[in-house]
Structure formats: C-alpha cells, structure tokens
Amino acid sequence: MQNRPDLAVGRVRHQLKFRLAQVKRVQPLTPHLVRVTLSGDDLHDFESASFDDHIKVFFPQPGADKPAMPSAGPNGPVFADDQPRPIARDFTPRRYNREAGELDIEFALHEAGPAATWAAQAQVGQYLGIGGPRGSFTIPTGFDWHLLIGDETALPAIARRLEELPPGTRVATLIEVEDPSARIDFATQTDLYAEWRYRSESDFPGGALLLALREMYLPTGEGYVWAAGEATIMRAVRQHLCTERGVDKTRIRAASYWKRGVEAVHESIDD
Ligand SMILES: Cc1cc2nc3c(=O)[nH]c(=O)nc-3n(C[C@H](O)[C@H](O)[C@H](O)COP(=O)(O)OP(=O)(O)OC[C@H]3O[C@@H](n4cnc5c(N)ncnc54)[C@H](O)[C@@H]3O)c2cc1C
Structure with a gap:
C-alpha cells in the first residue's frame, strides 16, 4: 500500500441543527424500499458532505402530528425534561436539492419498528424532524x-x-x-x-x-x-x-x- 496523501480519508464537522420538514412526495421504489421527499424552510441550509453521512430522523409520537424535537446545546442535543424522549432512527441523506429545498430519504420496509412502520404509511403533508448530520467521513x-x-x-x-x-x-x-x-x-x-x-x-x-x-x-x-x-x-x-x-x-x-x-x-x- 502506498502512502498517497490524495487517498487520505477526511472528517468534516457540521454545526448541529434540528429541522422540521414536511413530506412532499412518497415514491415506492420497490416493494421493500420507499423514497420520501421532504421540504420546508428549515432545509435551506442543509449540508451533507458524504454518502456515508447520517441524519437522525424524529418521528411523531402516536397521536401527535409533529415530532417533539430536541434543541441544539453546546454539547449536543438537549431534550425537554417533562416529555418522553422522541423516537428517532438513523437514515442516509440520499439526495439534497438546494434549489428545490428538497431532501430525499429512502426507507427499507421491514416487519417491525417505528421507522419502518411510519414509512409504510407515509403520506404527503406529514411532518418529520431531522437532526444533523453532525459530521461527515469523506472517502x-x-x-x-x-x-x-x-x-x-x-x-x-x-x-x-x-x-x-x-x-x-x-x-x-x-x-x-x-x-x-x-x-x-x-x-x-x-x-x-x-x-x-x-x-x-x-x-x-x-x-x-x-x-x-x-x-x-x-x-x-x-x-x-x-x-x-x-x-x-x-x-x-x-x-x-x-x-x-x-x-x-x-x-x-x-x-x-x-x-x-x-x-x-x-x-x-x-x-
Ligand atoms: C448511519 C446509518 C445510516 C442508515 N441509513 C439507512 C437508510 O438510508 N435507509 C434505511 O432503510 N435504513 C438505514 N439505516 C438503518 C436503520 O436506521 C435501521 O434499520 C433502524 O433500526 C430502523 O428503525 P426501525 O424503527 O424500523 O426498527 P427498530 O425499532 O430500530 O428495530 C426493530 C426491530 O427490527 C429489526 N430491524 C431493524 N432494521 C431492520 C431491517 N432493515 N431489516 C430487518 N429487520 C430490521 C431490529 O433488529 C429490531 O429487531 C441506517 C443506519 C445507520 C446507522
């Protein structure tokens, strides 16, 4: 293996932000994978430097229309003491289109779990929360x-x-x-x-x-x-x-x- 500086992996830090976004489109890609396109003003400065990135996706509690979101503190997310922790899972920012203000996430459908269950019923107009990406590993x-x-x-x-x-x-x-x-x-x-x-x-x-x-x-x-x-x-x-x-x-x-x-x-x- 040669020591080539141009082949060194890198790390990029991003300011932690939490964003609320609304479902604009839902597109089944296969029986096992659904693409959800999110939009909203909060996405205007979204950044994702690597295909390896992940965002935390926050789902509404049963019966609520919007997810309870943490705020960004100096040491990471800060959750409200008087509320249950929001349900969140990791997903890849599949595509971000700055001009259109759109972010695509693709959900694998499987038998159990709040994220897969939400994705199977996803509908235009519903809300999700997005946290991060906090950092990127660049290859x-x-x-x-x-x-x-x-x-x-x-x-x-x-x-x-x-x-x-x-x-x-x-x-x-x-x-x-x-x-x-x-x-x-x-x-x-x-x-x-x-x-x-x-x-x-x-x-x-x-x-x-x-x-x-x-x-x-x-x-x-x-x-x-x-x-x-x-x-x-x-x-x-x-x-x-x-x-x-x-x-x-x-x-x-x-x-x-x-x-x-x-x-x-x-x-x-x-x-
Ligand atoms: C960095 C990162 C990026 C990711 N990107 C994506 C992405 O873009 N798209 C995507 O679909 N997933 C992605 N995932 C995986 C996703 O976060 C997990 O599959 C997550 O567990 C799904 O949450 P859930 O609420 O559906 O299930 P959970 O509540 O987490 O789990 C419930 C049960 O389902 C099982 N389970 C979880 N995932 C699967 C699965 N895929 N197939 C079968 N059983 C499963 C668990 O073992 C558990 O028994 C990513 C994960 C990471 C860490």
Missing part, C-alpha cells in the same frame, strides 16, 4: 477501485455514491437483498460491476453475500471497501477482507446499520 474518489457492500439499508448510500463517483471510476457492488424484486437500478457513469445476492439462496441471512465475497476478485492497486448492513454480517465481511484477503484496515469502513433483534443500532466495526 476520496481517486482510488483505483472501490468495493461497496451492503443490504437494503445501505442501498441509499450506495446509490448516492455511485451517482457521485466520477465517470469511469472502477466500482464493484455486492448487495444482498430479500429477493429480485428488491433490486434497484443505479444512475451512474462509473465502470460498474454489480453483483446481487438473495437471502433465499442461503440457509441463513448473509450466507449468500459472504459466499459471493469469498469468490470475488479484488483488483490490484489502491482500493477502498465500504460496507454497511446487519451487524453480524458486516463484522464477518470485515474480518474476511482484513484477515483472509489482506485488505488494510485503513482501507475499509464497515458499519452496523442495524442488528438483528435490537432496536436503533449504529456502530462502526473495528477490532
């Missing part, structure tokens, strides 16, 4: 190759990355989804090799993805791997790449976007 685009790995929850970030990478960039994606109906088309000018795997192909979730990863050709040269999805599966992905394929730990970013049986999980996966 240079100039690597010789990029590998993007994930499941339904990583699709928004992967789709955004594929739109943002320069034309001709060498990219492979390895994505495990429920079944072929969960596939989406990517708008990209990259030189893309896309591999889709389905949970039904294996006896256990992640099995098809891990098998495909084992068989995947990794090019020579300077590469970067980004992976996000279910905690146990992403840990196995990182372990395989670092211990069996010789990927340097500084050239992989792996994150738990959710954890089977546990609510609201977000962890970077390190040793």
Whole structure:
C-alpha cells in the first residue's frame, strides 16, 4: 500500500441543527424500499458532505402530528425534561436539492419498528424532524477501485455514491437483498460491476453475500471497501477482507446499520 496523501480519508464537522420538514412526495421504489421527499424552510441550509453521512430522523409520537424535537446545546442535543424522549432512527441523506429545498430519504420496509412502520404509511403533508448530520467521513474518489457492500439499508448510500463517483471510476457492488424484486437500478457513469445476492439462496441471512465475497476478485492497486448492513454480517465481511484477503484496515469502513433483534443500532466495526 502506498502512502498517497490524495487517498487520505477526511472528517468534516457540521454545526448541529434540528429541522422540521414536511413530506412532499412518497415514491415506492420497490416493494421493500420507499423514497420520501421532504421540504420546508428549515432545509435551506442543509449540508451533507458524504454518502456515508447520517441524519437522525424524529418521528411523531402516536397521536401527535409533529415530532417533539430536541434543541441544539453546546454539547449536543438537549431534550425537554417533562416529555418522553422522541423516537428517532438513523437514515442516509440520499439526495439534497438546494434549489428545490428538497431532501430525499429512502426507507427499507421491514416487519417491525417505528421507522419502518411510519414509512409504510407515509403520506404527503406529514411532518418529520431531522437532526444533523453532525459530521461527515469523506472517502476520496481517486482510488483505483472501490468495493461497496451492503443490504437494503445501505442501498441509499450506495446509490448516492455511485451517482457521485466520477465517470469511469472502477466500482464493484455486492448487495444482498430479500429477493429480485428488491433490486434497484443505479444512475451512474462509473465502470460498474454489480453483483446481487438473495437471502433465499442461503440457509441463513448473509450466507449468500459472504459466499459471493469469498469468490470475488479484488483488483490490484489502491482500493477502498465500504460496507454497511446487519451487524453480524458486516463484522464477518470485515474480518474476511482484513484477515483472509489482506485488505488494510485503513482501507475499509464497515458499519452496523442495524442488528438483528435490537432496536436503533449504529456502530462502526473495528477490532
Ligand atoms: C448511519 C446509518 C445510516 C442508515 N441509513 C439507512 C437508510 O438510508 N435507509 C434505511 O432503510 N435504513 C438505514 N439505516 C438503518 C436503520 O436506521 C435501521 O434499520 C433502524 O433500526 C430502523 O428503525 P426501525 O424503527 O424500523 O426498527 P427498530 O425499532 O430500530 O428495530 C426493530 C426491530 O427490527 C429489526 N430491524 C431493524 N432494521 C431492520 C431491517 N432493515 N431489516 C430487518 N429487520 C430490521 C431490529 O433488529 C429490531 O429487531 C441506517 C443506519 C445507520 C446507522
């Protein structure tokens, strides 16, 4: 691995802000993924520097039309003492259009959980709260190759990355989804090799993805791997790449976007 300054990852801090926004459009992309477009005056100075960013999405309490929002204190969010903590989950800012004042979020639909339940019934005019992003982890685009790995929850970030990478960039994606109906088309000018795997192909979730990863050709040269999805599966992905394929730990970013049986999980996966 060469020490190329142009390939150094970066971190950007943003001022913490909480915003109220209203649903402008709801567009099912697949039976498993719905795009919600938000708009509102609060979004005029929204910023998102990386496809890896996340925002906290605040949902209204049952019976309320607007979410109870924290305020931004010097050390982070400040919640009202006399009210229950608002329900919030992490999501990727999929696309921000400053001119139109619109922010897209794409929700994976699954069986349980306030975010998925809200997304399944989302309607124009409803309110959501948005916190952040507080910071961005930026990954240079100039690597010789990029590998993007994930499941339904990583699709928004992967789709955004594929739109943002320069034309001709060498990219492979390895994505495990429920079944072929969960596939989406990517708008990209990259030189893309896309591999889709389905949970039904294996006896256990992640099995098809891990098998495909084992068989995947990794090019020579300077590469970067980004992976996000279910905690146990992403840990196995990182372990395989670092211990069996010789990927340097500084050239992989792996994150738990959710954890089977546990609510609201977000962890970077390190040793
Ligand atoms: C940085 C970051 C960015 C993310 N970006 C996105 C995004 O753009 N789009 C997106 O859809 N998700 C995204 N996620 C994942 C999302 O935050 C979680 O899936 C979250 O748990 C959903 O909240 P919930 O209220 O639906 O379920 P929770 O109340 O958190 O969980 C309820 C139950 O559902 C299970 N569960 C949670 N998610 C899933 C799932 N996807 N499939 C099956 N079971 C699940 C949990 O294990 C738990 O048992 C992101 C997560 C992080 C950390």
